[in-house]
Amino acid sequence: DIQMTQSPSSLSASVGDRVTITCRASQSISNYLNWYQQKPGGAPRLLIYAASTLQSGVPSRFSGSGSGTYFALTISSLRPEDFATYYCQESYKAPLTFGGGTRVEI
């Protein structure tokens, strides 16, 4: 099975900050990497698929990069509604593994 390692597990930031979350795969997964946002009490929301393609309706301050084993999610200027937990997920092969999550808090 492919292991997905996110870092950091949590971070503190302020409105307006540039934030980067990283995700490493235990083997090459090409660009088969998705990012999700989850707020407390809510279901996850797809932000980015295929490593760098923005899902419809997602603000352009979110961007994804990377391929192979190293990936990153960047929020260019943090807004109050961005405080949440973020997960990466590989879609290279089953089982479709998620990273452990990164909590972004004030």
Place this chain on the structure above:
Amino acid sequence: EVQLVESGGGLVQPGGSLRLSCAASGFAFSSYWMSWVRQVPGRGLEWVANMRPDGGEIYYVDSVKGRFTISRDNAKNSLYLQMNSLRVDDTAVYYCARDKIVGPSNFDYWGQGTLVTVSS
């Protein structure tokens, strides 16, 4: 509007069974792979299983193989998860998620989740 509504969660004793349902609307259900994803309260996400539209391909995470069965009824726009031999560590919120049509999986719509609690 795409909607996914799970039901069937509840409290069950270890070793018991439960069947979850997911009612889909607002899209061509019979064209999409569908997945179940679970989350222990306060913890991370774990993909559980997915299924091709015609049922010809099914995949499970190792921890549920032989105990859980994913199925679907395209005529009823419904997805199911039959859970047998339940264990305490199966306790989680179970989400139904719309998966791909073709290509790599991604989950672009999710239900609100249904809580399964396995406890004596």
